[in-house]
Amino acid sequence: MQSSSKLFPVALLSAERRGDLSEDVYRIKAANSPDASVELAVTRLGLADSLAPRGVPVILLHGSFSNRRFWYSARGVGLGAWLARAGYDVWIPEMRGHGLSPRNLDYANNRVADYARFDLPVINAFVHEQSGQVPHWVGHSLGGITLAAALGGGYLEAGQVASVALFGSQVSRRYWPLKIPPVAWGGRLLLKRFAHLSGARLKRGPEDEPIGVALEFMGWHGLFGGFREAGCNWWAGLAQVQLPLLVVAANGDQQDPPWACRALFEQCSAAARQFVCLGRAEGFSEEFDHVQMLVSKAAQLEVWPMVERWLVAHTAPSPLQQPLLAVG
Template identity: 70%
Template sequence: MQSSSKLFPVALMSAELRGDLSEDVYRLKPGNSPDFSVELAVTRLGLAGQEDVRGEPVILLHGSFSNRRFWYSPGGIGLAPYLARAGFDVWIAEMRGHGLSPRNLAYRHNSVADYARYDLPAIAAFVAEQNPLPAHWLGHSLGGLSLAAGLGGGYLPQAGIASLGLFGAALGRHWLLKVPPIEWSARLLLKRFPVLSGSRLKRGPEDEPVGIALETLRWQRLFGRFGDVERDWWAGLQQVTVPLLAVAGEGDVQCTPQACRGLFEQFAAPDREFLSLGRGQGFQQDYDHVQMLVSKPAQEEVWPRVRRWLEGERQAPRHEAQGQSGAAIPAVP
C-alpha cells in the first residue's frame, strides 16, 4: 500500500462521509521511538465536498481513559465537528494504545514522556506535511499535560504552533505522596497491574497503561519534578511564548482552577488568557472536568469562546479584566 506521507509509513484506513462532514482516518507508523511497533491513529475532519479546502489546522488531544470520541461523537456532535464547520482543518489524534491506535508491544510502560518525545513530534510533522500553516493545539487533561511536556522539553517546536489551548490540565499537589513510605506503597500496589481499567474505575471508556500512573508518582514524590531523567519540563515552560488559552472548571475537583492556574502561570506567553468556567464568572453553571467541553451548555457558551480565540479574538485575562470595585466582567458567550 502506498504511503500517504513522504516522512514515514502512513496508511489511509478509511475515507467516509458523515453527514455534512468528511472523515479521513490515517494510521501513522513513525518508527521514531525505541518501540517500533507504535502506530498512531489521526482523524481528519473537513466539510463534505470541500476536502481540498483547508483552513488553519487544529490538532486535538484527548485526556486519560479517553479517545477521539471525547471530541467527536458518532452523531457528529462535539468541539471537533463544530470547528470543522467553522472552517478549521481539524485533526484528532489518539495516543498509542487508545481508540483506533493499536496497543504497542511495550504498552504497559507507555508514558507522557513517550507522547512528548516521540508521538507529538510525529503528529506535528504529518499534519504540517498535509497543511503547512501553523497549527493550533488543544489538549484536555492528560492531553494538555502532554502538550506542556512536549513544549517544556523542547520536543515540539514552537515555530509551528499558532496557539495552545489547555482544558482542565494541571499538576495535582498530593502532599501525602511526598511521604516516602506512602509513595513506595502506592508504587508497589500499582506495579501489580499492567493496566488501569477505565470502566472499573468509572473514569472513561479506555484503559490506561500503568506506566502513566507510575510516572505521575515520580512527579509527585519528594524531590520529584515534572520532567524525565534528561529534561526538566517545568523549567522549560518558562521559555514557551506561544499564545496560550487555559480553561478551568469551577466544579472540577480533579483539576481545580487553582491547580490549572499554577500550570498556566509557568508559561512565558505574553498573549494569554485564563478562563474559569463558573456561575461567579457569568456562566450557566460551575463546569466539571468533562462538562467544560462535553455538555449542552458548553456548546452554547464555551465552544464559541474557543472558536473566537482560535480566530484571533483576544481579551484580557479575567483576573486583569476587573473594575476598581474588583468585580469581574461577566463572560460573553
C-alpha cells in the same frame, strides 16, 4: 501500499462520509521511539460537500481514559465536528493503545514522556505536511499535560505550533501521601502488578491507561518529584515558552481545580496568554466541571465559540489572505 506521507510510513485506513462531514482515518508508523511497534491513529474531519480549500488546522488531544469520541461522537456531535462545520481542518489523534491506535509491544510502560518526546512531534509534522499550515493544538486533562511537557521539553517549538489551548490541565495539586516514602514505595509495588488501569472498572472512561503513566504520575508528586523526566525539567522549560497560550479551568472541577490550572498558566511567560475560569462568578451560565467544560449543551453555547475566537485571534493570515499593496 503507498504511504500518505513523504516523512514516514502513513496508511489511509478509511475515507468515509459521516452525514455532512468527511472522515479520513490515518495510521502513522514513524518508528522514531525505542518501541518501533508504535502506531498512531489520526482522524481528519472536514465538510463533505465543500469545494473550498481546507481551513486552518486544529489538533484536538484527548485526556486519560478517553479517545477521539470525546471530541466527535458517533452522531457527529462535539467540538471537533463543530469546528469542522465552521471550516477548520480538524485532526484528532489517539494516543498509544487508545481508540483506533493499537497497543504497542511495550504498552504497559508507555509514559507521558514518550507521548511528548516522540508522538506529538510526529503528529504535528504530519498535519503540517498535509495541510500546508502551522497547526493549533487543543488539549484536555492529560492531553493538555502532555502538550505542556512537549512545550517545556522543547519537543514542540515556536514556529511549529500556532497556539496552544489547555483545558482542565495541571500538575500542581498536592497528593501528600505520595510524599511519604513507605506509602509511595508500597503504591508503586502494588501498581507494578498490573499492565493497565481499567477506565470502565474505575468508572473514569471507555479506555484503559497503561500502568507506566500511573507510575510516572506518582514520580511527579513524590517527595523529590517534579514535572520532568530524566535530564529534562519540563516545569522550568515552560518559563521559556512564548507561544500564544489559553488555559481554561472550571469552578466545578474537583479533579483539576482552578488554582492548580492557574499555576501552570503563571509558569509560562508568553506575552499572548489568557486564563479563563468557567463559572457563574465569571459570567458563565453554570459551574462547569472537568468534562462539562467541553462536553455539554452549555459548553456548545459558551465555550466552543470562545475556542473559535481564540483561534481567529491567533491565526496569522496566509499569503493569499494578505491585502495587496496599492500600485501607483
